[in-house]
Amino acid sequence: MRFLNSEILKFILLALFILILPHVAHEGYLLNVLVFVGIHSILALALNLLLGYAGQISLGHAGFFGLGAYISGILTATYSLNPWIAMLIAASVVTLLSFAVGFPVLKLKGHYLAMATLGLGVIIYIVFNEAVDYTGGPSGLSGIPNLSIGTFSFDTDIRNYYLIWTFALIAIALSLNLVHSRIGRALRAIHDSEVAARVMGVNARLMKVQIFALSAGLSAIAGSLYAHTMTFVSPASFGFNFSVELVTMVIIGGLASIYGSLLGAALLTVLPELLRAFQDYDIIVYGLLLIIMTMFMPGGLAKGFPQAASYLRTRFGKRSSPDA
Amino acid sequence: MLEVRKLTQRFGGITALEDVSFTARKGLITGVIGPNGAGKTTLFNVITGIYSQTSGSVHLDNADISRIPAEMLAARGLVRTFQNIELFGNMTVLENVMLGLHSRSSSGILSCMLKMPWHVKEEKYIRQQASEWLDFSGITDLSAQKAANLPFGKGRLLEIARAMAVHPSILLMDEPAAGLNNSETHELAVLIRKIRDKGVTVVMVEHDMELVMDICDRILVLNLGRMLAEGTPREIQENPAVVAAYLGEG
């Protein structure tokens, strides 16, 4: 099938690009930024499955990311468990937890869903701060070991780069498979018309909860990777602001676009570095970006350029194009 | 065979359906007609599990389906179309029909992500079946279009193709001719007959009397939530109560 081949080709090109990139951008600082782009890509991808495909918002994903990081961190730093096993446990616990909590949460729609997930995220964040005996409280948890295979430890930027991007590529491949399957179609159908999807036999309720759990579990894996890469975690990285940042990545990259998630994650990770001169004021730029994207480019960067062009044409052009 | 027994539906103080009973016999086209507000769409919403009725029951091939949620009915062979066509606008025409095969496929999230061999096989089957139903409805040439971009008449055909992909034994159609022009309505009549000839029981709510009288085998008349009459098109046309109800409406 032609369609399949072009998908595979796109993926291989991306993989090659990622493979070669460190040889061009080998400066330590830049590499560090690219590691973060990788982690954020996994997170944006996870959220996009829920937000872009199933159309269900979550303003609490930083919480799941944090849960993954803390579970992995505590199990290894405090209880000296093998990091890989810790990661597996973190992912499983968060998946199961979010599956259970998903039933009441995803019964809600729109603003109510947004507020409920937000509340969930804030509660998790408060626990990170207050359960000092386990998490170290606001000052954080340190001494988390790096991941390693045998005696090969992922303890340099370049090694972490390849580790995290391997995970990211796997996540991308699996997500691509998923969205081009009956499950992906069902998710998009729920987004477009839940009633019609149900009449066609899609168990919308269960499907939403499943994708919520998958999304949270994937975020937890990103959290675990983050913890073992940074070797230190503190609550500040998992607050409400980061949840909003994740939503921004998805929206800017493009709802229901796998590669768009990468684009959004890259842009929102690199942008603050470029805006460093403005220190904390980059948040103004986020706010503006969100408003402007929602108003003028609701499809995000992935689909947005043609959209924006046609908008500008109809707005300022001679109104010659009949489609609108 | 679809059997509705003494169905009553109340919303707060309003009675939308009262004591409605009828049987849609296998392989026939049953029309449900009645003035606006007669309760026709409510009847469909109750049968398809979108509302749960105040009392009474619905039976599909002698099994009580009254309390079965909407999403479980497709697998039992009951499917419907909507008055204002509910398409999945952001999906292609082909994908819309492929969704119709959801209840006849079973790969879970994991096997889809890992592209397990059985999933690949299933996907191939879904794609092939879907193109057959596109062909059946005569919209194969539109298969790569986004559903939201279809003209209304083609959208109607797509909705029917999608419903047929479920392999229903009963197809409920809510005003299939609404918004169609004469030639499209004619095309629709041909298609509905084709569906019946495949052995599918069709129940349709419709305002277009010409179409109803032309293709329906049995007709049920509702008025203000109650049954007014039931019978063949000829019997209905000669029924004084029906004539009065329609003339009364103006």
Next chain:
Amino acid sequence: MELSDQIAQYLVSGLSTGAIYALIGLGFAIIYNSTEIINFAQGELVMLGGMFALFFINFLHLPLPLAVLSAVASTTAAGVLFERLTIRPLKAATPLSLIIITIGGSILIRGIAMLVWGKDTHAIPAFSGTEPILIGTATILPQHLWIFALTLLAIAMNKLFFNYTITGKAMRACAVNKRAAGLVGIDVRKMVLYSFAISASLGSLAGIIVAPLTMTSYDVGIMLGLKGFCAAIIGGLSAGAGTVLGGLLLGVLESLGAGLISSGYKDAIAFIILLLILFIRPQGLFGKAETERV
């Protein structure tokens, strides 16, 4: 101090923060009723109220009543501007795009506040001294009395406006049925604008009267806004008594929880209540169940 005395003290402080939540919650409810939008920027308007008050009192040295009025007016203007620039131009408004755009707005307002007033916490002088007043065994600050009095006044004015003025009645009509309201000649878009103006003024008042007790900074809006939303949810998003009761209930529970259980988890209480209400009684504690329409 005896336990009963302590509890009396918690009740006093709980009721006063509860009054603040009630005012903010009313703001949420008024906008929701006329537009079905949950304005995520509501909390930032609360913050702006405190910040403008700070500006008028500490920098321009206006007399207190004038400073408060100016701060309310400035925030109201900001609220109106916000509606004009973000909500109204939005063409195909979906719940998702409205959530995103109001979140974007809230971030933007917060960022600008940080730019203007810096990241420090600021103190506003109490309206009439800080000499505690002894009532029975509990002490109460004059500022608490101001909070109760001004909240009551605001709620009463609100009630009068919605029940006895043409504009207020028109807004209630919009809340019931926007289309029908439009058909009888009510300018729905104007009513939406008014609802933002009223919410902003209520929110800013809350921000101003609480600032002398808790201090203020560019980021106080997030929590205050969320608590206000929680109050509105307990009240079933009613623009009346339900939300006021919801706010008071939340304030008292929070205060008791912080005092008797754990102060660290104080903020979690509101969110646990929020989740429980959303899961079990989404129509609010005092509301009637509504059948979901398809």
